[in-house]
Amino acid sequence: MEFDEWEPVYEAICRDFGYDRTGDERARDVLASLTDDFDLDRLSSLRDATVAVAGAGPSLESASALERARAADAVVAASTAVDTLAANGIDADCMVTDLDKNPETVRRLTGAETTVAVHAHGDNVPLVRDVVPDCAGEFVLPTTQAAPRGPVRNFGGFTDGDRAAFLADHLGAAELAFVGWDLEDPAVDSPKARKLEWAERLLYWLESRRDERFSVLDGRRDAIETSALPVE
Ligand SMILES: Nc1ncnc2c1ncn2[C@@H]1O[C@H](COP(=O)(O)OP(=O)(O)OP(=O)(O)O)[C@@H](O)[C@H]1O
Ligand SMILES: Nc1nc2c(c(=O)[nH]1)N=C(CO)CN2
Numbered sequence: 001m002e003f004d005e006w007e008p009v010y011e012a013i014c015r016d017f018g019y020d021r022t023g024d025e026r027a028r029d030v031l032a033s034l035t036d037d038f039d040l041d042r043l044s045s046l047r048d049a050t051v052a053v054a055g056a057g058p059s060l061e062s063a064s065a066l067e068r069a070r071a072a073d074a075v076v077a078a079s080t081a082v083d084t085l086a087a088n089g090i091d092a093d094c095m096v097t098d099l100d101k102n103p104e105t106v107r108r109l110t111g112a113e114t115t116v117a118v119h120a121h122g123d124n125v126p127l128v129r130d131v132v133p134d135c136a137g138e139f140v141l142p143t144t145q146a147a148p149r150g151p152v153r154n155f156g157g158f159t160d161g162d163r164a165a166f167l168a169d170h171l172g173a174a175e176l177a178f179v180g181w182d183l184e185d186p187a188v189d190s191p192k193a194r195k196l197e198w199a200e201r202l203l204y205w206l207e208s209r210r211d212e213r214f215s216v217l218d219g220r221r222d223a224i225e226t227s228a229l230p231v232e
């Protein structure tokens with residue numbers, strides 16, 4: 001996705017959460033100073049593939065979710081979803097994270113030649129400075145929600161999970177299979193619930209752009225607030 005298309009949605013997210021764009025831009029520039037261009041051919045396993053997009057909801061531990069992840073051609077996993085999958089013998093092709101939960105996993109995976117898409121934003125600069133220099137650089141795919149600059153890319157998306165879906169889309173996935181998504185999880189606090197609402201909206205947008213039906217949205221489409229989205 002080009003930034004021009006993403007920018008109005010990003011502005012709506014900033015308004016909703018009170019984020020300062022300059023904070024995201026400063027974070028992007030810190031990440032740019034610590035990283036090099038990432039070769040997207042490293043993620044060629046996603047091209048034309050059925051890609052499981054793993055969220056970190058509690059349902060990821062269920063037998064049916066693990067079975068669907070195992071059956072996919074490739075797996076992109078958000079944040080701690082990568083640990084749950086690994087504990088069940090499933091290696092993700094790519095982890096997507098803003099470093100807020102399991103930075104040790106990020107260090108370990110890049111060291112083991114697995115790609116990690118590391119996202120910088122206005123509220124995680126100390127983590128970026130702390131973790132990224134410890135990683136194997138060729139396996140860090142640096143991302144931002146602000147305008148891309150230097151090696152730092154913007155494929156669209158906001159939370160770790162929906163960014164994983166936008167990344168898979170950018171890389172040419174034929175089909176997205178969502179596992180571990182619990183959009184109405186009663187266990188999450190209110191700021192997290194608001195982030196999940198945005199994740200849901202963004203998946204709705206991606207679904208309409210791809211002309212595909214995402215099972216994670218079944219039964220929910222009518223309730224999604226779409227006024228900030230460029231959809232019909
Ligand atoms: N019930 C759920 N709880 C947590 N994450 C979920 C859930 N359902 C889906 N997800 C997806 O899995 C991802 C897990 O990532 P993580 O918990 O690190 O959140 P995050 O995007 O960094 O936001 P936060 O600032 O709340 O930590 C979320 O970004 C979200 O897209
Ligand atoms: N500025 C800012 N940006 C974000 C934040 C956040 O807490 N602050 N959380 C996110 C969830 O992955 C994604 N983007």
Ligand SMILES: [Mg+2]
Binds near residue numbers: 098100101160
């Ligand atoms: Mg996170």
